[in-house]
Amino acid sequence: MSGEGARRRDVTVADVAKAAQVSKAQAARALGNYGAVSEDVRERVLAAAEELSYRPNELARSMNTGKSHTIGVVVGDIENPHFGLATRGITDIAKRAGYNVILVNTDEDRAAEVDAVRVLLDKRVDGLIVAPASSVNTGHLHQVHQSGRPMVFIDRSGGDLEVETVAVDMARISLEATRHLLDAGHRRIAFISTLRADSPYTPGMALDSSQIADRLEGMQQAFLEAGLPFPADLVRLNAGDSDSIRSITREVLRGPEQATAVVASDGLIALSVVEAIQELGLSIPADVSFLMYDDFPWTRLTTPPLTVIAQPVYNMGVAAAKALIRQMEGLPPATPGQFTATLVRRGSVGACRPALAHPVAAGSPVAAE
Amino acid sequence: MSGEGARRRDVTVADVAKAAQVSKAQAARALGNYGAVSEDVRERVLAAAEELSYRPNELARSMNTGKSHTIGVVVGDIENPHFGLATRGITDIAKRAGYNVILVNTDEDRAAEVDAVRVLLDKRVDGLIVAPASSVNTGHLHQVHQSGRPMVFIDRSGGDLEVETVAVDMARISLEATRHLLDAGHRRIAFISTLRADSPYTPGMALDSSQIADRLEGMQQAFLEAGLPFPADLVRLNAGDSDSIRSITREVLRGPEQATAVVASDGLIALSVVEAIQELGLSIPADVSFLMYDDFPWTRLTTPPLTVIAQPVYNMGVAAAKALIRQMEGLPPATPGQFTATLVRRGSVGACRPALAHPVAAGSPVAAE
DNA sequence: CCTAGGATTGAGACCGGACTCACAGCGATG
């Protein structure tokens, strides 16, 4: 008969209480399942609630419990499957534990991250999972940490901040991958990353990203072990849009000192790098060897299938969420969040063609500059 | 000197008011930038706020404004780049307009969707963007709509629900794509989708997804136009995990009545279908033609590059967010949200090899059953 | 039959802002 009557205002405990002919306090107790409530009252309240199709206002509830049952997730770009997967891991665990996720993209921009964190804090999220855009400039994260709000870093560290971090041992896997390339005879290995920097890379320069810094460290270590000089000139940062990545790729692949192997720092870069290589008429791995970070399913579909560094991204999301929830519940941290990446050798790394000049040079559509 | 003193409880307007030696009301006015406040008071309040590093509690604010400045986004799976992109479009617009996004995955499960919508409503989101798991079973969405809460559908329609919907004209593009295949001589065209159904596909059966229904309608239309019989036996639903997709692919590609072209309903399916085709030792497009929905960057990297149906997913996200915001602000709906997909002809569709039996059959690793 | 102690119950404070309302201050108007 009734049921659909509610329109203007939401039904509140007070309404339910009135309908059940009990006090607001009793209704709230019955609804919230706390305190002492007689069977009789409980039934009447529940029936009334059902009848009025009462739904608690989580906002109001949050306000005086102090818990919003919401966690904020701050990532670079949800469009990147890397973060898509991680986010999926996070949301899966969060949902299971009764938490919701507010998602914010930063485009790896620190200002956007500062803003994101502030907004999330204003919304009183119970905790934060952040993929810090910078491992150096972390004042805002420092404040969050000091205020005691639960926080976990994912994917990258926050510099010297003692915050639980879920990431892979980048230096290790980079070392391994570089060894692999060195073993194949490569000496001129290029590394292309989107990481923004004010100047071209020089050995020892301070990098904003711990992740990239670790990868480069791993590479240098491998060259050091092999007693070979590290080709710092082939480390290219600021690889932004598709055009700039292509042009960088062409740059490192031409001239007498060209690279014989290219490492792409992430899946997005990889796409443009491979395209550029194809456009140059070079073949993988005969002319150029190729290696990329992240094992996306499509990397098995190319010809040849690509050799990649697989990162357990989904599981990292899961671990980050679990760690955060643990923190929020006041439990001590469990296992440390160091994950292991693996080198998946498929077909894109081959033996280095000895000194044979590539057929690049003149004819190719090379960018001006 | 002070500044870092706040620890236990958050700083509230009352605290600021006290510090600025004005009433709570005045402080609130100065902070909230409303009502009449003298320059003197404003300055004192702002200074005090700064000093105490006051931050408004959005929860409290939401509670009596009724607006949470949050929109709920309910998608099938954020891990799927299709939704990743759409979500990116949504969050970009939302952020610009001052809204946050709470994200929920449903795995295309109706029960999960019902739950998601309920939770979001309890959190008092200002509006919802939903990719309905089912276009048939929409009782829960019906309720939301009736309650007057702003809502926009993305990607699929909600059946007979008169809710603003941002989607592509699937029947049209499917018609076009099918014509393309028919023109190439294909008559046995398979269509593989994850859509869950209780029984194998039969013409005219009720489908849960308007999207898939429209695609099939487009296909049938094309066959009808050409005066050819529609191969309903090659429409395969319930393609779940990688293994089942592979086995379905093998099924449709073997036997005397095998398909000469395969259409993959989304990027995830496509990966497994192409893998299965490669495993069978068949080549695209010489032995089998292939077409997929969604133009992901990697589809240009395979050999041959894949012919795809490009959907403006990011822009659809943008449009959905804009439409929702418009609704939330009480403005009349703007342009209708019909988007156009385009057929991107690359290299995976070729001429149908006349009746020549494929080298599939016996030796291949075909699933038991 | 009387009373201590646990189970119930209702009134009301409180969370942290937004907003209503009554009132004071003050220059302009008549």
Add this chain to the structure above:
DNA sequence: CATCGCTGTGAGTCCGGTCTCAATCCTAGG
């Protein structure tokens, strides 16, 4: 000089729950 009108201001209510506290009910022990 009284009135009007507008800016400033403080007290207090309200949003919709949670939670404290004191009062009331009920039942077993003495």
